[in-house]
Amino acid sequence: MKIAILTGAGLSAESGLGTFRDKGGIWTKYDLTQVATPEGFAADPALVHEFYNARRANCVESEPNAAHFALGELQSDSAHEVTIITQNIDDLHERGGAKDVIHMHGQLLRALCANCGERWDAPIIMTPTDLCPRCSAPQTRPDVVWFGEIPYAMETIQQKVSESDLFVAIGTSATVYPAAGLVQLARGETRELNLAPTDAAGAFDSGRYGPATSIVPEWVQSL
Numbered sequence: 284m285k286i287a288i289l290t291g292a293g294l295s296a297e298s299g300l301g302t303f304r305d306k307g308g309i310w311t312k313y314d315l316t317q318v319a320t321p322e323g324f325a326a327d328p329a330l331v332h333e334f335y336n337a338r339r340a341n342c343v344e345s346e347p348n349a350a351h352f353a354l355g356e357l358q359s360d361s362a363h364e365v366t367i368i369t370q371n372i373d374d375l376h377e378r379g380g381a382k383d384v385i386h387m388h389g390q391l392l393r394a395l396c397a398n399c400g401e402r403w404d405a406p407i408i409m410t411p412t413d414l415c416p417r418c419s420a421p422q423t424r425p426d427v428v429w430f431g432e433i434p435y436a437m438e439t440i441q442q443k444v445s446e447s448d449l450f451v452a453i454g455t456s457a458t459v460y461p462a463a464g465l466v467q468l469a470r471g472e473t474r475e476l477n478l479a480p481t482d483a484a485g486a487f488d489s490g491r492y493g494p495a496t497s498i499v500p501e502w503v504q505s506l
């Protein structure tokens with residue numbers, strides 16, 4: 284069976300990485316226009332690097348949880364062709380055994396040169412004076428997709444979702460496009476797995492609700 288899985292911050296919540304829109308979420312503490320837009324970066328690169336440096340340190344200190352491991356196991360089960368598409372910029376899917384994860388919003392542990400496009404493994408602490416290892420321009424940034432920028436690999440993502448026999452959204456509030464619109468492309472069965480039903484719950488054929496560390500392993504076992 285071809286399974287396309289879309290994950291969001293709720294999957295990493297129990298690993299201690301914050302979600303965005305829950306009570307006490309990241310966007311209740313930071314103004315996203317200042318730390319997650321190209322304009323914010325241009326206005327105050329030091330603030331943006333500080334924001335991502337803190338999240339990078341948090342990510343490095345965190346551990347994948349039972350939901351990440353269950354998805355890694357599902358992907359290695361040869362009975363299914365499983366594509367994991369994530370909005371998360373952490374590396375917990377990979378550390379939970381997943382392969383070829385499509386990071387549509389980029390990756391916290393990667394750096395990008397805004398001048399020449401070079402990408403490399405990000406140091407834990409990035410600063411506005413870092414120089415690109417290829418062109419030496421002082422224009423390094425986290426390799427993450429900010430609001431107003433184009434998510435990565437959208438063609439592949441749309442193809443995988445439309446070809447899937449089963450599309451499952453896990454731990455996402457389904458409020459940020461284009462990720463939130465993917466369920467409309469799914470031709471097969473669709474399922475929402477989340478702490479609680481989202482506003483998009485009605486767009487799915489079915490849903491299972493509870494903490495990801497219990498509902499995701501249960502779901503994987505049930506396949």
Ligand code: APR
Pocket residue numbers: 290291292293294296297302303304305308370371388453454455456457458459476477478479481493494495496
């Ligand atoms: N188990 C399962 N689901 C959970 C858990 C948990 N332990 N904790 C929270 N959730 C759910 C919440 O109910 C919510 O629906 O995870 C979802 C998190 O939603 P958001 O905080 O909006 O995160 P996400 O959907 O990933 O945001 C999408 O928005 O800010 C941008 O680029 C950022 O990738 C992010 C995108």
